[in-house]
Amino acid sequence: MKQKKIENYTSGVLEFEDNLLLPALYGEHNSFLARIENEFGCELSGKGNLLSVEGPEEACLLTRDVLLSLYERLEEGNEVTIEDVEGAIRMVAMLDSPAPEMVVERDEVADEDAVIRTRKAVIRPRSKNQAKYIKALKAKDMTFGLGPAGTGKTFLAVAMAVSHLLEGKVERIILSRPAVEAGEKLGFLPGDMKEKVDPYLRPLYDALGQMISMEQTEKRLERGEIEVAPLAFMRGRTLSDAFVILDEAQNTTPMQMKMFLTRFGQNCHMVVCGDPSQVDLPDGTKSGLRDAMETLGKIRDIAFINFDSSDVVRHKLVGKIVKAYDEKQGTQS
Structure with a gap:
């Protein structure tokens, strides 16, 4: 200029x-x-x-x-x-x-380490923590994305998974989520297991649709290159040559989280996304996400990236709502 x-x-x-x-x-x-x-x-x-x-x-x-x-x-x-x-x-x-x-080098905006490329889009970070998260996803085999809804944790993880799949770095993407809901029970929903679980995996489908076409998503689902399954289906498996994402991880129990993390196999990339402040488990049940943060926090091979209200990339009102709740919780603690 x-x-x-x-x-x-x-x-x-x-x-x-x-x-x-x-x-x-x-x-x-x-x-x-x-x-x-x-x-x-x-x-x-x-x-x-x-x-x-x-x-x-x-x-x-x-x-x-x-x-x-x-x-x-x-x-x-x-x-x-x-x-x-x-x-x-x-x-x-x-x-x-x-x-x-908040000090970050200006070159980080254009830094290729903070960019995710897929055939349909080039995804760049919209906040400092998103840039750190993208770099962690590239550098670490296991990453925890922690923080409120709307900060891009799951979206960026799915984008990175698609990038790995298209580049041939992994053979498949596995998306999982615990079947725990706020005030609802799966048994009361109509349909078979797939129809019961699909509503809770919808956000993952939506993220996939923005990375590759829905037609491509369906074809890859049919071929097994993309697998979407509730957390319970992970038991007894070893996950190799895969990019694995666990969403809504705050709703796992400590045993479920340990079971999931120990599925880690050769050439596996694992991302755990969740908001420790939004647990829908029954009263008195400890969140597996919080337990993992306490247990694994000192392992240098695992990245823990914390997001806050300033990272919310949905409507700016969402960020204000998250900040208001955080401030209220801070005054009560």
């Missing part, structure tokens, strides 16, 4: 190669630009393939980074939604935060 600086005020121009991508970059009625302007306090004005950026120097730099990251998504054939805009804003804000616990 060519810049002209007057005291602390900067005027610069971004030049984009492909005019056809700019409507998608700017949003309907320039809504994405308006959101960025509102966030950073700068002024944006487009003409042809040029976009002028005016405002405080730091605001212009952050605005540039957000726009370039979104433009790169479009160049790679992906769409840009308001959620992507919010995620890009949150990412650059975190990277530039002066707080010591």
Whole structure:
């Protein structure tokens, strides 16, 4: 970006190669630009393939980074939604935060170690902890993703699993989940076991559908390359040449968690996702996820990545709700 600086005020121009991508970059009625302007306090004005950026120097730099990251998504054939805009804003804000616990190298945004590539999409982190999580998924054979709903724990794990499968690093993906529900019993649901369990595995199907087409998902399910099964079906098996994901792990018992983790075989990649604060087990039953955190926390070969409300990538109201509950729990403890 060519810049002209007057005291602390900067005027610069971004030049984009492909005019056809700019409507998608700017949003309907320039809504994405308006959101960025509102966030950073700068002024944006487009003409042809040029976009002028005016405002405080730091605001212009952050605005540039957000726009370039979104433009790169479009160049790679992906769409840009308001959620992507919010995620890009949150990412650059975190990277530039002066707080010591938030210090991350700016290159981490473009770091290939923090990117997941599949045939259908290129997935980039939308928060500092997501970047750490993606790197852990690549570097460790066993990773725990811990934190509230909407932080991308399961979605990113499924994306990494699909990437491994398409690259031939594993022969199959196994997705599992304990059949424990909030206030409901499987026995009262209609249908056979598959029909009873499917509603609880739906989020995993949805994540698969965003990585590869639903048609491809169904074909791979039929061939056994993708297996979706309740946790109880894991007993007695050794899982080799597989990428295995356990979702909603907070609803396992300690014995179930031990059973699952000891299925680990040759060339196995295992990811355990859950929210220790959202346990649906009967009162007095200890969560297998919390027990595993206490038991395995010192094993260096296992990564534990903690997410919080700032990592929520659903509607920003979800993050506020999670934060409010966290604050309430903190005052009561």
